[in-house]
Amino acid sequence: MVTAVSDDMFTDEVIADPYSYYGTLREEDPVHWNEKYQLWVITRHDDLVWLTRHNELFSSAVFKNDPRPPYPTIYDSDLGLYEFVREYQSRQFIQHDRPAHLDMRKVVHxxxxxxxxxxxxxxxxxxxxxxxxEAEERGSMDVMRDFATPLPLLIIAEMMGVPKQDRPYIREVAEKLLYVGRGEPWRMQNFSEGIREMIEYVTPLVEKRIVDPEDDFISVLAKGEREGVFSREEVISNSSLLLLAGHETTINLLCNGILSFIHNPDQYDLLRSDIEGMYVKANEECLRHDSSVKSITRIAAEDVELRDKVIKKEDRIRWFISSANRDPRKFEDPDTFDITRWPNAHVAFGAGIHHCLGATLVRVEGQEAFKAFAERFDSLHLDTTEDQLDYQPSITFRSLKALPITWN
Structure with a gap:
């Protein structure tokens, strides 16, 4: 079947409401060839899980093995920056297949x-x-700026041994690295600048931990170098990866989750009526209903047939978590935010051998955050109009630019 849905995944409408767009693909053409960007779009829950469990067919080494230019197109003058980005990204353990991926993951697991x-x-x-x-003293807050960003950033920075005074700078650099999933033709300028700044920052920390290890995560990676699993460049690249991934997903979970509770005050009242009994389930439903990560990319390692379509070797694939998590074949009333939903077989953290390394940490942060809101605030309200809520133009992350709220 050829669906009539536009192939432009970067329009304002799709960014604001990915659920309608990818939901249509999920029902009409679940293995969809996107002609505009020359890639396969996978949208059903069962297909996504099947792909993750057949990692031998779908390579994670995308930056290393994909010879084509990025999509959407970038300026020709920035193609050299893209090659720099490819080399840097290919050093990250999530950009490796077995057996290298397994050896690298063992070091950090x-x-x-x-x-x-x-x-x-x-x-x-x-x-x-x-x-x-602090928020109560002010009487209002921007959840993104005042809560969702500083919380996970403080925690991951502490884990990695980043000095407190440097943490705002880390967030500033991380925001440049988020351009990897965006569509602006000049995005490689910001992204490559963020990479260079992160390398410059992390390198002396790594060099210090090689000689004088401490009880932090950079020292764990440095140990991997001493054991011959990581090169120095891989230690630096993976330190940067964990600094970014260790807080960005939680930021989006907290903002998207609070917004879901604002849109569904009955569910917030339900959480408040039995906080100890509900806060774990509530967090899982926030992860499912409006997932932090929208999509993951792979490249076919060989020809594969899926739903009567032939995915050819070296074809690009992008599977959409946000669509899979609202698949009616897997979830009853999937568009409904229901914190009593259990079990909750969402794929917010992916699945298979590349299941998110920091899933437990994200859960701890989300559980305690939603629990604390419910214990402290009787009700939550937007301090802006719905049409003023704006999302970052990314097909990788589901990220609000701001979320101003008040409470009773």
Whole structure:
């Protein structure tokens, strides 16, 4: 079937409401060839899970193995910047296939076990309390600026041994790195500048940890270099990756989740009626209903047939988590925000061998954040109009630019 839906995934309408656009594809053409950007768009839950479980067919080494220019197009004068970006990105462990990916992940996995992440819960609760105390003194807040950004940034920076005074700078650089999923033709200028700044910042931290390791995550990566698993360049690139990924997904979870509660005050009242009994389920539903990450990209390692379509070797593939998490074949009333939904088989963290390394940390931060809001505020309200809410023009992240709120 050839659907009549436009192939432009970067329009304002699609960015603002990905659920209608990708939902149409999911129902009419779930394995859709996007002619405009020359890639396959996968939108059903079962297909996404199948792809993640057949990593031998769908390579994660996209920047290394994809010889084509980026999409949407960039300025010809920036193609050299793109080659620099490709080389840098290809050093990250998430951009490797087995066996290299497994060896790299083993180095870092022990740091992110559920037990290890639980040890950070008291600090998460303390940071949340301080941030909400400050917000209450002001009488209002921009959730993005005043709460969702500083909370995970403080935690991941602490984990990685980044000095407190440097953390605002890390966020400033991270915002440039987010241009990777955007569509502006000049985006490589911002993205490559962010990479260079992150390399310059992280390199001396890594060099220090190689000689004098501490109890932080950069020291874990440095140990990987000493053991011959990582090169120095890979340690630096993966340190940068974890600084970005370690806070960006939580930022979006918190903003999108609070907005879901504002749009569904009955669910907020339900959470407040039994906070201890509901806060874990509530967080999982926030992860499903308006996921932080919209899509993941892969490249076909060989010809593969899926739903009577032939995905050819080296074809680009992008699977959409936001669509899979609202698939009516998997979820009853999928567009309804329902914090009693259980079990909740969402794929907000992906699946298979590339399941998000920091999923437990994101859960700890989200659980404690929504719990703290429910304990403190009787009700939540937008401090702006709906039409003034704006999202970053990215097909990778579902990210509000701001979320001003008040409360009773």
């Amino acid at each position: 022990g740091y992110f076990t559920p037990r290890s992440m639980e040890e950070w819960r008291p600090m998460v609760k303390d940071v949340i309390k301080d941030l909400l105390d």
